[in-house]
Amino acid sequence: MTEYLYKHIAVAYCDAINSDQCKRIAKKWQLDYIGDAAAANKQPQLQFLLQLNQQALELLKLDEPKLGGVKVDFVEGAVAHRRKFGGGRGQDIAKAIGLKHGFTPHVLDATAGLGRDAFVLAGLGCQVTLMERMPIVAALLDDGIERAKLNSEVSEIANRMTLVHASSIKNMNLAQQVDVVYLDPMYPHREKSAAVKKEMRVFQSLVGEDLDADALLEPALALAKYRVVVKRPSYAPPLNNIKPSTSIKMKKNRFDVYVKRAIPKV
Template identity: 55%
Template sequence: MKIAIKPDLWNEPEQAMQLAARLGLPLATDDESVALLLTYREGRLQIEHTGKPAPGPVLIDFVAGRSAHRRHFGGGRGQPLARALGLKGGKVPTVIDATAGLGRDAFVVATLGCHITLMERSPVIAALLEDGLRRAMDDEDTSEIASRMQLLQGDAAALIAAQPRADVIYLDPMYPESGKKAQVKKEMQLFRQLVGPDLDSEALLAVALKHALKRVVVKRPAKAVALNGPKPSAHISSPNTRYDLYFTSA
Protein backbone atom coordinates (compact mmCIF):
# COMPACT_ATOMS: atom_id res chain seq x y z
CA MET A 1 0.00 0.00 0.00
CA LYS A 2 1.63 3.24 -1.15
CA ILE A 3 1.85 5.84 1.59
CA ALA A 4 3.36 9.32 1.36
CA ILE A 5 3.64 12.60 3.25
CA LYS A 6 2.25 15.84 1.86
CA PRO A 7 4.20 18.71 3.46
CA ASP A 8 1.77 21.42 2.38
CA LEU A 9 -0.89 19.86 4.63
CA TRP A 10 1.36 20.52 7.63
CA ASN A 11 1.73 23.76 9.57
CA GLU A 12 5.43 23.14 9.61
CA PRO A 13 6.48 21.53 6.29
CA GLU A 14 10.00 21.19 7.68
CA GLN A 15 8.69 18.78 10.34
CA ALA A 16 6.90 16.77 7.61
CA MET A 17 10.10 16.41 5.65
CA GLN A 18 12.04 15.28 8.73
CA LEU A 19 9.41 12.62 9.46
CA ALA A 20 9.44 11.47 5.82
CA ALA A 21 13.21 11.05 6.02
CA ARG A 22 12.98 9.21 9.35
CA LEU A 23 10.28 6.81 8.10
CA GLY A 24 11.75 6.46 4.62
CA LEU A 25 8.49 7.70 3.05
CA PRO A 26 8.23 9.66 -0.20
CA LEU A 27 6.82 13.18 -0.39
CA ALA A 28 3.51 13.33 -2.29
CA THR A 29 3.01 15.95 -4.93
CA ASP A 30 -0.53 14.97 -5.96
CA ASP A 31 -3.07 12.85 -4.05
CA GLU A 32 -4.04 10.71 -7.03
CA SER A 33 -0.92 8.59 -7.13
CA VAL A 34 -0.91 7.53 -3.48
CA ALA A 35 -3.48 5.52 -1.53
CA LEU A 36 -2.61 6.81 1.93
CA LEU A 37 -1.34 10.14 3.19
CA LEU A 38 0.32 10.82 6.52
CA THR A 39 -0.89 14.26 7.57
CA TYR A 40 -0.78 16.49 10.62
CA ARG A 41 -4.11 18.15 11.31
CA GLU A 42 -5.17 20.04 14.43
CA GLY A 43 -1.97 18.97 16.16
CA ARG A 44 -2.48 15.26 15.50
CA LEU A 45 -0.58 12.91 13.22
CA GLN A 46 -3.00 10.82 11.17
CA ILE A 47 -3.28 8.51 8.19
CA GLU A 48 -5.88 9.41 5.58
CA HIS A 49 -7.21 7.48 2.64
CA THR A 50 -7.22 9.41 -0.62
CA GLY A 51 -9.99 7.28 -2.23
CA LYS A 52 -13.62 8.31 -2.47
CA PRO A 53 -15.58 7.70 -0.35
CA ALA A 54 -12.64 7.70 2.05
CA PRO A 55 -12.90 5.86 5.38
CA GLY A 56 -12.22 8.00 8.44
CA PRO A 57 -8.58 8.69 9.32
CA VAL A 58 -6.54 6.52 11.66
CA LEU A 59 -5.02 8.39 14.58
CA ILE A 60 -4.33 7.69 18.22
CA ASP A 61 -6.16 9.63 20.89
CA PHE A 62 -5.67 8.46 24.47
CA VAL A 63 -7.15 11.66 25.92
CA ALA A 64 -10.68 11.66 24.44
CA GLY A 65 -13.04 9.30 22.61
CA ARG A 66 -12.95 5.56 23.05
CA SER A 67 -9.90 5.43 25.34
CA ALA A 68 -11.37 8.07 27.68
CA HIS A 69 -14.64 6.15 27.80
CA ARG A 70 -12.81 2.94 28.65
CA ARG A 71 -10.72 4.78 31.27
CA HIS A 72 -13.90 5.91 33.04
CA PHE A 73 -16.23 2.96 32.48
CA GLY A 74 -14.01 0.06 31.39
CA GLY A 75 -14.63 -2.18 34.39
CA GLY A 76 -11.27 -1.73 36.17
CA ARG A 77 -9.51 -4.83 37.43
CA GLY A 78 -12.61 -6.98 36.89
CA GLN A 79 -12.49 -6.65 33.10
CA PRO A 80 -11.36 -9.76 31.19
CA LEU A 81 -8.07 -8.19 30.00
CA ALA A 82 -7.07 -7.35 33.61
CA ARG A 83 -7.98 -10.83 34.82
CA ALA A 84 -6.04 -12.37 31.95
CA LEU A 85 -2.90 -10.42 32.87
CA GLY A 86 -3.19 -11.51 36.53
CA LEU A 87 -4.03 -8.18 38.15
CA LYS A 88 -6.04 -9.87 40.87
CA GLY A 89 -5.49 -8.92 44.51
CA GLY A 90 -3.80 -5.58 43.85
CA LYS A 91 -0.95 -7.13 41.83
CA VAL A 92 0.75 -4.82 39.31
CA PRO A 93 2.90 -7.02 37.05
CA THR A 94 5.34 -5.48 34.59
CA VAL A 95 4.07 -6.03 31.06
CA ILE A 96 5.46 -6.12 27.53
CA ASP A 97 2.85 -5.56 24.82
CA ALA A 98 4.70 -7.15 21.90
CA THR A 99 2.04 -6.21 19.31
CA ALA A 100 1.15 -2.67 20.34
CA GLY A 101 -0.90 -1.62 17.27
CA LEU A 102 -3.00 1.43 18.15
CA GLY A 103 -2.06 1.03 21.82
CA ARG A 104 -5.64 0.67 23.08
CA ASP A 105 -5.04 -2.43 25.18
CA ALA A 106 -1.71 -1.05 26.43
CA PHE A 107 -3.40 2.16 27.57
CA VAL A 108 -5.97 0.15 29.56
CA VAL A 109 -3.16 -1.82 31.19
CA ALA A 110 -1.27 1.39 32.09
CA THR A 111 -4.52 2.90 33.42
CA LEU A 112 -4.70 -0.03 35.83
CA GLY A 113 -1.28 0.90 37.23
CA CYS A 114 1.14 -1.38 35.32
CA HIS A 115 4.35 -0.26 33.66
CA ILE A 116 4.13 -1.43 30.09
CA THR A 117 6.61 -1.54 27.21
CA LEU A 118 4.94 -1.26 23.81
CA MET A 119 6.63 -2.85 20.79
CA GLU A 120 5.44 -2.11 17.27
CA ARG A 121 7.19 -3.11 14.08
CA SER A 122 5.35 -0.85 11.63
CA PRO A 123 7.31 2.45 11.61
CA VAL A 124 4.18 4.37 10.57
CA ILE A 125 2.02 2.92 13.36
CA ALA A 126 4.90 3.53 15.81
CA ALA A 127 4.97 7.19 14.68
CA LEU A 128 1.22 7.45 15.38
CA LEU A 129 1.77 5.90 18.82
CA GLU A 130 4.61 8.30 19.57
CA ASP A 131 2.32 11.21 18.64
CA GLY A 132 -0.58 9.85 20.74
CA LEU A 133 1.69 9.35 23.73
CA ARG A 134 3.10 12.87 23.40
CA ARG A 135 -0.41 14.33 23.54
CA ALA A 136 -1.34 12.05 26.46
CA MET A 137 1.76 13.30 28.33
CA ASP A 138 0.63 16.90 27.76
CA ASP A 139 -2.83 16.36 29.26
CA GLU A 140 -3.26 16.43 33.03
CA ASP A 141 -5.89 13.64 32.95
CA THR A 142 -3.62 11.17 31.16
CA SER A 143 -0.01 12.22 31.80
CA GLU A 144 0.49 9.95 34.80
CA ILE A 145 -0.85 6.97 32.82
CA ALA A 146 1.29 7.77 29.76
CA SER A 147 4.38 8.03 31.96
CA ARG A 148 4.04 4.29 32.59
CA MET A 149 4.14 3.54 28.84
CA GLN A 150 7.41 3.12 26.97
CA LEU A 151 7.44 2.69 23.19
CA LEU A 152 10.01 0.71 21.19
CA GLN A 153 9.87 0.46 17.41
CA GLY A 154 11.00 -2.80 15.85
CA ASP A 155 10.30 -6.51 15.66
CA ALA A 156 9.33 -7.72 19.10
CA ALA A 157 10.95 -11.13 18.53
CA ALA A 158 14.33 -9.34 18.55
CA LEU A 159 13.47 -6.54 20.99
CA ILE A 160 12.16 -8.83 23.76
CA ALA A 161 15.51 -10.57 24.13
CA ALA A 162 17.29 -7.22 24.61
CA GLN A 163 14.91 -5.97 27.34
CA PRO A 164 14.73 -6.79 31.05
CA ARG A 165 12.35 -9.73 31.51
CA ALA A 166 8.75 -8.73 32.22
CA ASP A 167 6.24 -10.61 34.36
CA VAL A 168 3.74 -10.78 31.52
CA ILE A 169 4.10 -10.69 27.73
CA TYR A 170 0.90 -9.83 25.88
CA LEU A 171 0.28 -10.70 22.21
CA ASP A 172 -2.63 -9.53 20.06
CA PRO A 173 -1.63 -10.45 16.51
CA MET A 174 -3.84 -9.45 13.57
CA TYR A 175 -6.61 -11.99 13.14
CA PRO A 176 -7.05 -13.52 9.72
CA GLU A 177 -9.77 -11.78 7.65
CA SER A 178 -13.14 -12.85 9.02
CA GLY A 179 -15.01 -12.74 5.74
CA LYS A 180 -17.54 -10.40 7.37
CA LYS A 181 -15.87 -7.44 5.73
CA ALA A 182 -18.87 -5.16 5.97
CA GLN A 183 -18.82 -5.54 9.72
CA VAL A 184 -15.18 -4.58 10.10
CA LYS A 185 -15.04 -0.92 11.05
CA LYS A 186 -13.71 1.30 8.29
CA GLU A 187 -10.88 2.50 10.48
CA MET A 188 -9.86 -1.13 11.05
CA GLN A 189 -9.93 -1.81 7.29
CA LEU A 190 -7.40 0.96 6.78
CA PHE A 191 -5.27 -0.32 9.66
CA ARG A 192 -5.33 -3.83 8.14
CA GLN A 193 -4.27 -2.49 4.76
CA LEU A 194 -1.36 -0.76 6.39
CA VAL A 195 0.14 -3.53 8.52
CA GLY A 196 -1.03 -6.66 6.66
CA PRO A 197 -1.48 -10.07 8.30
CA ASP A 198 0.81 -11.22 11.11
CA LEU A 199 2.09 -14.50 9.70
CA ASP A 200 4.80 -15.08 12.29
CA SER A 201 2.74 -15.08 15.51
CA GLU A 202 3.76 -18.63 16.42
CA ALA A 203 7.45 -17.68 16.34
CA LEU A 204 6.72 -14.64 18.50
CA LEU A 205 4.83 -16.84 20.98
CA ALA A 206 7.88 -19.13 21.25
CA VAL A 207 10.14 -16.14 22.08
CA ALA A 208 7.61 -14.75 24.56
CA LEU A 209 7.33 -18.10 26.36
CA LYS A 210 11.10 -18.08 26.95
CA HIS A 211 11.19 -14.55 28.35
CA ALA A 212 7.99 -13.98 30.35
CA LEU A 213 8.61 -14.45 34.07
CA LYS A 214 5.01 -15.40 34.89
CA ARG A 215 2.74 -15.72 31.89
CA VAL A 216 2.12 -15.05 28.21
CA VAL A 217 -1.36 -13.90 27.22
CA VAL A 218 -2.62 -14.20 23.63
CA LYS A 219 -5.79 -12.42 22.56
CA ARG A 220 -7.90 -14.35 20.03
CA PRO A 221 -11.39 -14.08 18.56
CA ALA A 222 -13.80 -16.08 20.77
CA LYS A 223 -14.12 -18.97 18.34
CA ALA A 224 -10.62 -19.04 16.84
CA VAL A 225 -8.24 -21.92 17.49
CA ALA A 226 -5.24 -21.26 19.73
CA LEU A 227 -1.93 -20.34 18.09
CA ASN A 228 0.16 -23.33 17.03
CA GLY A 229 2.47 -24.35 19.84
CA PRO A 230 2.01 -25.52 23.40
CA LYS A 231 -1.54 -25.87 24.67
CA PRO A 232 -2.72 -22.86 26.71
CA SER A 233 -2.76 -23.46 30.49
CA ALA A 234 -6.11 -21.66 30.87
CA HIS A 235 -8.28 -19.11 29.18
CA ILE A 236 -10.55 -16.19 30.00
CA SER A 237 -13.51 -15.57 27.71
CA SER A 238 -15.71 -12.61 26.95
CA PRO A 239 -18.48 -12.56 24.30
CA ASN A 240 -16.22 -11.78 21.30
CA THR A 241 -12.75 -12.41 22.64
CA ARG A 242 -10.77 -15.17 24.31
CA TYR A 243 -7.50 -14.66 26.17
CA ASP A 244 -5.28 -17.77 26.08
CA LEU A 245 -2.98 -17.93 29.11
CA TYR A 246 0.36 -19.73 29.14
CA PHE A 247 1.90 -19.90 32.62
CA THR A 248 5.66 -19.79 32.52
CA SER A 249 6.67 -19.64 36.19
CA ALA A 250 7.72 -22.93 37.75
Protein backbone atom coordinates in the same frame (compact mmCIF):
# COMPACT_ATOMS: atom_id res chain seq x y z
CA MET B 1 7.84 -2.59 5.88
CA THR B 2 8.57 -3.44 2.28
CA GLU B 3 10.11 -1.03 -0.20
CA TYR B 4 6.86 -1.28 -2.18
CA LEU B 5 4.82 0.11 0.70
CA TYR B 6 7.35 2.86 1.41
CA LYS B 7 6.88 4.13 -2.13
CA HIS B 8 3.11 4.26 -1.69
CA ILE B 9 3.01 6.26 1.57
CA ALA B 10 3.90 9.91 2.14
CA VAL B 11 3.74 12.48 4.94
CA ALA B 12 1.84 15.74 4.52
CA TYR B 13 0.28 18.61 6.45
CA CYS B 14 -3.21 20.10 6.43
CA ASP B 15 -1.90 23.45 7.69
CA ALA B 16 1.44 24.86 6.49
CA ILE B 17 2.28 25.89 10.06
CA ASN B 18 3.00 22.19 10.66
CA SER B 19 5.42 21.80 7.76
CA ASP B 20 8.56 21.56 9.91
CA GLN B 21 6.97 18.98 12.18
CA CYS B 22 5.92 16.93 9.14
CA LYS B 23 9.46 17.03 7.81
CA ARG B 24 10.73 15.69 11.15
CA ILE B 25 8.16 12.89 11.08
CA ALA B 26 9.07 11.95 7.52
CA LYS B 27 12.77 11.87 8.38
CA LYS B 28 12.27 9.85 11.58
CA TRP B 29 10.21 7.15 9.85
CA GLN B 30 12.08 7.32 6.53
CA LEU B 31 9.06 8.34 4.44
CA ASP B 32 8.57 10.78 1.58
CA TYR B 33 7.43 14.30 2.44
CA ILE B 34 5.08 15.97 -0.05
CA GLY B 35 4.08 19.15 1.79
CA ASP B 36 0.41 20.08 1.45
CA ALA B 37 -1.96 17.12 1.81
CA ALA B 38 -3.88 18.40 -1.21
CA ALA B 39 -0.88 17.40 -3.32
CA ALA B 40 -1.66 13.73 -2.71
CA ASN B 41 -4.41 13.90 -5.31
CA LYS B 42 -1.79 14.70 -7.93
CA GLN B 43 0.33 11.63 -7.12
CA PRO B 44 -1.61 8.56 -8.26
CA GLN B 45 1.10 6.18 -7.01
CA LEU B 46 0.22 7.07 -3.40
CA GLN B 47 -2.14 4.66 -1.64
CA PHE B 48 -1.82 5.95 1.92
CA LEU B 49 -1.13 9.32 3.49
CA LEU B 50 0.15 10.19 6.95
CA GLN B 51 -1.15 13.69 7.48
CA LEU B 52 -0.84 16.06 10.40
CA ASN B 53 -4.34 17.36 11.04
CA GLN B 54 -4.94 19.73 13.96
CA GLN B 55 -1.75 18.57 15.67
CA ALA B 56 -2.67 14.88 15.39
CA LEU B 57 -1.08 12.43 12.97
CA GLU B 58 -3.60 10.33 11.06
CA LEU B 59 -3.45 7.66 8.38
CA LEU B 60 -5.67 7.94 5.31
CA LYS B 61 -6.44 5.22 2.78
CA LEU B 62 -6.64 7.40 -0.30
CA ASP B 63 -8.91 5.16 -2.37
CA GLU B 64 -11.47 5.03 0.47
CA PRO B 65 -11.70 8.65 1.67
CA LYS B 66 -15.06 8.05 3.39
CA LEU B 67 -13.28 5.92 6.00
CA GLY B 68 -11.64 9.06 7.35
CA GLY B 69 -8.35 9.16 9.20
CA VAL B 70 -7.06 6.58 11.66
CA LYS B 71 -5.21 8.07 14.61
CA VAL B 72 -4.19 7.18 18.14
CA ASP B 73 -6.23 9.15 20.67
CA PHE B 74 -5.74 8.38 24.34
CA VAL B 75 -7.58 11.49 25.52
CA GLU B 76 -11.06 11.39 24.03
CA GLY B 77 -13.55 8.99 22.45
CA ALA B 78 -13.82 5.26 23.15
CA VAL B 79 -10.50 5.10 25.01
CA ALA B 80 -11.60 7.84 27.43
CA HIS B 81 -14.94 6.10 28.02
CA ARG B 82 -13.19 2.81 28.76
CA ARG B 83 -10.76 4.53 31.12
CA LYS B 84 -13.60 6.09 33.11
CA PHE B 85 -16.22 3.34 32.97
CA GLY B 86 -14.42 0.18 31.86
CA GLY B 87 -14.44 -1.55 35.21
CA GLY B 88 -10.88 -1.03 36.45
CA ARG B 89 -9.20 -4.17 37.72
CA GLY B 90 -12.46 -6.06 37.22
CA GLN B 91 -11.91 -6.07 33.43
CA ASP B 92 -11.13 -9.37 31.76
CA ILE B 93 -7.77 -8.08 30.51
CA ALA B 94 -6.78 -7.15 34.05
CA LYS B 95 -7.68 -10.63 35.29
CA ALA B 96 -5.74 -12.22 32.43
CA ILE B 97 -2.62 -10.16 33.14
CA GLY B 98 -2.83 -11.04 36.84
CA LEU B 99 -3.66 -7.69 38.41
CA LYS B 100 -4.56 -8.94 41.86
CA HIS B 101 -3.20 -9.17 45.39
CA GLY B 102 -1.55 -5.78 44.89
CA PHE B 103 0.58 -7.17 42.05
CA THR B 104 1.15 -4.61 39.28
CA PRO B 105 3.36 -6.21 36.62
CA HIS B 106 5.71 -4.74 34.06
CA VAL B 107 4.07 -5.76 30.79
CA LEU B 108 5.58 -6.08 27.35
CA ASP B 109 2.88 -5.54 24.73
CA ALA B 110 4.76 -7.20 21.90
CA THR B 111 2.15 -6.46 19.21
CA ALA B 112 1.23 -2.93 20.25
CA GLY B 113 -0.84 -1.77 17.25
CA LEU B 114 -2.83 1.33 18.22
CA GLY B 115 -1.95 0.79 21.88
CA ARG B 116 -5.45 0.64 23.31
CA ASP B 117 -4.94 -2.40 25.53
CA ALA B 118 -1.52 -1.07 26.56
CA PHE B 119 -3.15 2.20 27.61
CA VAL B 120 -5.72 0.31 29.69
CA LEU B 121 -2.95 -1.57 31.48
CA ALA B 122 -0.92 1.60 32.01
CA GLY B 123 -4.08 3.21 33.37
CA LEU B 124 -4.28 0.42 35.93
CA GLY B 125 -0.76 1.20 37.10
CA CYS B 126 1.39 -1.12 34.98
CA GLN B 127 4.65 -0.08 33.39
CA VAL B 128 4.12 -1.04 29.75
CA THR B 129 6.72 -1.46 27.04
CA LEU B 130 5.08 -1.35 23.61
CA MET B 131 6.85 -3.08 20.73
CA GLU B 132 5.61 -2.39 17.20
CA ARG B 133 7.44 -3.42 14.05
CA MET B 134 5.47 -1.56 11.35
CA PRO B 135 6.85 1.98 10.91
CA ILE B 136 3.49 3.52 9.97
CA VAL B 137 1.73 2.06 12.98
CA ALA B 138 4.65 2.97 15.23
CA ALA B 139 4.52 6.55 13.93
CA LEU B 140 0.82 6.83 14.83
CA LEU B 141 1.44 5.30 18.24
CA ASP B 142 4.42 7.54 18.95
CA ASP B 143 2.33 10.59 18.06
CA GLY B 144 -0.55 9.48 20.27
CA ILE B 145 1.67 8.82 23.28
CA GLU B 146 3.46 12.16 22.95
CA ARG B 147 0.16 14.07 22.68
CA ALA B 148 -1.18 12.21 25.72
CA LYS B 149 1.87 13.26 27.74
CA LEU B 150 0.83 16.88 27.17
CA ASN B 151 -2.68 16.32 28.56
CA SER B 152 -2.98 16.76 32.32
CA GLU B 153 -5.76 14.19 32.56
CA VAL B 154 -3.78 11.28 31.11
CA SER B 155 -0.13 12.37 31.22
CA GLU B 156 0.64 10.18 34.22
CA ILE B 157 -0.68 7.14 32.32
CA ALA B 158 1.20 8.00 29.13
CA ASN B 159 4.44 8.36 31.06
CA ARG B 160 4.16 4.69 32.02
CA MET B 161 4.24 3.74 28.32
CA THR B 162 7.52 3.23 26.46
CA LEU B 163 7.50 2.60 22.69
CA VAL B 164 10.10 0.42 20.98
CA HIS B 165 10.03 0.27 17.18
CA ALA B 166 11.27 -3.24 16.46
CA SER B 167 10.15 -6.71 15.45
CA SER B 168 9.13 -8.71 18.51
CA ILE B 169 10.03 -11.98 16.85
CA LYS B 170 13.60 -10.82 16.24
CA ASN B 171 14.12 -8.53 19.22
CA MET B 172 11.94 -9.69 22.10
CA ASN B 173 14.93 -11.39 23.69
CA LEU B 174 16.67 -8.00 23.87
CA ALA B 175 13.95 -6.58 26.13
CA GLN B 176 14.56 -6.25 29.83
CA GLN B 177 13.05 -8.90 32.06
CA VAL B 178 9.30 -8.37 32.15
CA ASP B 179 6.64 -9.96 34.31
CA VAL B 180 4.03 -10.54 31.60
CA VAL B 181 4.14 -10.62 27.81
CA TYR B 182 0.90 -9.63 26.07
CA LEU B 183 0.23 -10.67 22.46
CA ASP B 184 -2.62 -9.59 20.20
CA PRO B 185 -1.56 -10.51 16.65
CA MET B 186 -3.78 -9.46 13.76
CA TYR B 187 -6.11 -12.25 12.71
CA PRO B 188 -8.30 -12.43 9.58
CA HIS B 189 -11.87 -11.30 10.20
CA ARG B 190 -14.77 -13.54 9.30
CA GLU B 191 -17.08 -10.61 8.61
CA LYS B 192 -17.36 -9.07 5.17
CA SER B 193 -15.00 -6.16 4.70
CA ALA B 194 -17.75 -3.55 5.00
CA ALA B 195 -18.53 -4.78 8.50
CA VAL B 196 -14.97 -4.59 9.77
CA LYS B 197 -14.26 -1.31 11.58
CA LYS B 198 -12.23 1.20 9.66
CA GLU B 199 -8.98 0.73 11.59
CA MET B 200 -8.87 -2.95 10.68
CA ARG B 201 -9.79 -2.29 7.06
CA VAL B 202 -7.01 0.24 6.71
CA PHE B 203 -4.41 -1.84 8.55
CA GLN B 204 -5.23 -5.10 6.82
CA SER B 205 -4.82 -3.44 3.45
CA LEU B 206 -1.59 -1.81 4.63
CA VAL B 207 0.20 -4.55 6.56
CA GLY B 208 -1.83 -7.69 5.84
CA GLU B 209 -2.25 -10.50 8.36
CA ASP B 210 0.33 -11.53 10.94
CA LEU B 211 1.24 -14.70 9.07
CA ASP B 212 4.25 -15.24 11.33
CA ALA B 213 2.30 -14.75 14.56
CA ASP B 214 2.90 -18.33 15.74
CA ALA B 215 6.59 -17.48 16.05
CA LEU B 216 5.80 -15.00 18.82
CA LEU B 217 4.88 -17.54 21.48
CA GLU B 218 8.25 -19.21 22.05
CA PRO B 219 10.27 -16.02 22.69
CA ALA B 220 7.38 -14.66 24.78
CA LEU B 221 7.43 -17.72 27.03
CA ALA B 222 11.21 -17.47 27.31
CA LEU B 223 11.04 -13.82 28.35
CA ALA B 224 8.00 -13.57 30.64
CA LYS B 225 8.62 -14.14 34.33
CA TYR B 226 5.06 -15.06 35.29
CA ARG B 227 2.82 -15.51 32.25
CA VAL B 228 2.07 -14.87 28.61
CA VAL B 229 -1.40 -13.62 27.64
CA VAL B 230 -2.64 -14.00 24.05
CA LYS B 231 -5.80 -12.27 22.82
CA ARG B 232 -7.57 -14.37 20.19
CA PRO B 233 -10.88 -14.25 18.32
CA SER B 234 -13.25 -16.78 19.84
CA TYR B 235 -13.16 -18.88 16.64
CA ALA B 236 -9.36 -18.90 16.26
CA PRO B 237 -7.12 -21.78 17.36
CA PRO B 238 -4.54 -21.20 20.12
CA LEU B 239 -1.36 -19.51 19.00
CA ASN B 240 0.98 -22.07 17.44
CA ASN B 241 -1.69 -24.65 18.38
CA ILE B 242 -0.27 -24.79 21.92
CA LYS B 243 -2.95 -25.26 24.54
CA PRO B 244 -2.97 -22.50 27.20
CA SER B 245 -3.04 -23.08 30.94
CA THR B 246 -6.44 -21.40 31.08
CA SER B 247 -8.66 -19.12 29.00
CA ILE B 248 -10.92 -16.21 29.83
CA LYS B 249 -13.76 -16.20 27.34
CA MET B 250 -15.67 -13.14 26.18
CA LYS B 251 -18.38 -12.60 23.57
CA LYS B 252 -16.14 -12.32 20.50
CA ASN B 253 -12.66 -12.89 21.89
CA ARG B 254 -10.80 -14.74 24.59
CA PHE B 255 -7.57 -14.40 26.53
CA ASP B 256 -5.37 -17.50 26.44
CA VAL B 257 -3.14 -17.48 29.52
CA TYR B 258 0.12 -19.43 29.60
CA VAL B 259 1.24 -19.62 33.23
CA LYS B 260 4.92 -20.01 34.05
CA ARG B 261 4.75 -19.40 37.79
CA ALA B 262 2.18 -18.20 40.31
CA ILE B 263 1.49 -14.49 40.73
CA PRO B 264 3.09 -13.37 44.03
CA LYS B 265 0.75 -12.38 46.81
CA VAL B 266 1.76 -8.97 48.10
